[in-house]
Amino acid sequence: MKKVKVYVTLKEGVLDPQGKAVEGAMHRLGYPEASGVRIGKFIEFAMTDDACSDQNIRELCEKLFANTVIEEFRYEVEEVTSP
Amino acid sequence: MKTAVIVFPGSNCDRDMYEAIQCGLGVEVEYVWHAETSLAGFDAIMIPGGFSYGDYLRTGAIARFSNIMPAIVQAANEGKPVLGVCNGFQILLEAGLLPGALIRNKNLKFMCRTVGLEVVNPHTMFSSLYEKGEVIRLPIAHGEGNYYCDEATLAKLKAENRIVFKYQNNPNGSVADIAGIINEKGNVLGMMPHPERAVDALLGNVSGLRLFQSILKHWRDSVATVTA
Numbered sequence: 001m002k003k004v005k006v007y008v009t010l011k012e013g014v015l016d017p018q019g020k021a022v023e024g025a026m027h028r029l030g031y032p033e034a035s036g037v038r039i040g041k042f043i044e045f046a047m048t049d050d051a052c053s054d055q056n057i058r059e060l061c062e063k064l065f066a067n068t069v070i071e072e073f074r075y076e077v078e079e080v081t082s083p
Numbered sequence: 084m085k086t087a088v089i090v091f092p093g094s095n096c097d098r099d100m101y102e103a104i105q106c107g108l109g110v111e112v113e114y115v116w117h118a119e120t121s122l123a124g125f126d127a128i129m130i131p132g133g134f135s136y137g138d139y140l141r142t143g144a145i146a147r148f149s150n151i152m153p154a155i156v157q158a159a160n161e162g163k164p165v166l167g168v169c170n171g172f173q174i175l176l177e178a179g180l181l182p183g184a185l186i187r188n189k190n191l192k193f194m195c196r197t198v199g200l201e202v203v204n205p206h207t208m209f210s211s212l213y214e215k216g217e218v219i220r221l222p223i224a225h226g227e228g229n230y231y232c233d234e235a236t237l238a239k240l241k242a243e244n245r246i247v248f249k250y251q252n253n254p255n256g257s258v259a260d261i262a263g264i265i266n267e268k269g270n271v272l273g274m275m276p277h278p279e280r281a282v283d284a285l286l287g288n289v290s291g292l293r294l295f296q297s298i299l300k301h302w303r304d305s306v307a308t309v310t311a
Contacts, residue, residue: 010186014231015256017191041140064148067141067177069184070231 001080002052008066008073009040041065052077084302086112087125089155089171091146096132096169100279104129107282108295115151122154125163126302130155132169132224132277142185142227143173152178164208164298165271169225172263172273181266181273182240183232189256193226197288199251200262200276204244207265208301209272212293219290221276223254228275230257230264240264248274 010016016038023037043065047057057075066073086104090097097114104112115122117135122128136145146152159165159180167175175181188194197220202213213219232240237258240246248263255275263274278291 014186015189015229017187017189017256021191064144065140067144067184069176069182069233070186 002047002049003078003080004045004047004052004057004075005078006043006045006057006061006065006073006075007040008043008061008071009038010070011072014070046080084110084126084299085124086110086127086129087115087122088112088129088131089117089151090114090131091117091133091135091149091174093135093137094131094133094170096277096279099277100129100131100168103279103282103291103295107279107292108299110299117146117149117151120150120154122151122158125158127164127298128155128158128166129279130165130167130171130174131279132171135170135174138227141177142170143175143177146170146174147177156180159266159268159271162268162270164301166209166294166298167271167273168277168279169228169275172275173227175271175273180271181264182236183230183264185227185275186229186231187227188225188229188254193224194228194254195222195224196254197222198254198276200248201251202247203249204247204265206244207247207269207272207297209265209294209297210247211297211300213297218251220281220288221278221290222280222288223276225255225275228257229255230261230275232258243267247272248276 018039019037026034061073088097088100101112173185200219202217205213205215245265247265249260250262253260265272278294281288281291
């Protein structure tokens with residue numbers, strides 16, 4: 001069994017109003033040095049070894065987890081060690 | 084003209100759409116639950132607003148994989164009128180029936196108000212009873228109505244006259260003030276404003292009624308052509 005971790009973020013150039021609002025709060029908290037805040041999504045799931053191909057994970061990311069018109073994604077695959 | 088109103092878990096403008104078709108337009112209308120797989124016998128398909136599947140993941144992202152979707156795509160391919168309003172527009176974009184995406188409003192607010200819209204293209208089956216450049220007022224009610232597409236797509240939309248409605252005073256940050264666009268074939272319209280909430284003088288606004296009447300006129304003209 002594998003564990004897949006998917007990170008989805010807005011593409012550069014797509015306005016992220018949530019990120020902008022959070023950045024403003026960071027500045028008011030006393031960190032004016034911070035910039036470029038982007039809010040994204042984190043999705044993790046388990047997958048059997050034989051189904052855990054890059055092709056399958058890419059299809060899940062491109063068709064479901066991310067809308068590639070506005071978002072980009074990256075993922076990591078980890079070995080699940082049985083307890 | 085037999086019309087379908089698709090109902091997803093979380094749709095909340097389905098009743099408004101049903102009433103607009105039945106009472107406003109006066110034609111046959113039926114609800115079709117998202118678990119159905121066929122739209123055989125329907126002449127026009129309406130995808131109403133709301134929060135299908137709670138907007139989980141992204142607006143429209145889960146609805147796109149519901150059982151009824153292949154039938155909607157088929158109806159679109161057959162040239163039947165398919166109208167997506169608000170969440171319906173978001174679903175059409177996720178399904179790839181229209182280009183681009185809808186993101187969070189620029190000001191992060193959910194906005195519920197009546198706005199001015201310019202009819203940019205009256206030469207569609209959804210807008211033929213409006214005048215070019217006519218200004219109408221329709222209600223909006225959305226948090227994610229900020230239309231986004233890349234420059235190449237925008238250039239194509241403009242060149243092919245596929246922007247049907249645009250905002251007078253852009254409320255949400257949409258590129259090129261876009262409020263509604265149509266597909267290449269001209270039979271799939273997605274729009275954020277709610278024409279179905281503006282079909283009865285008793286409720287103060289009938290600006291949306293002509294959109295539905297345009298669809299009916301197109302259907303009558305096409306039936307007349309077939310039987311002639």
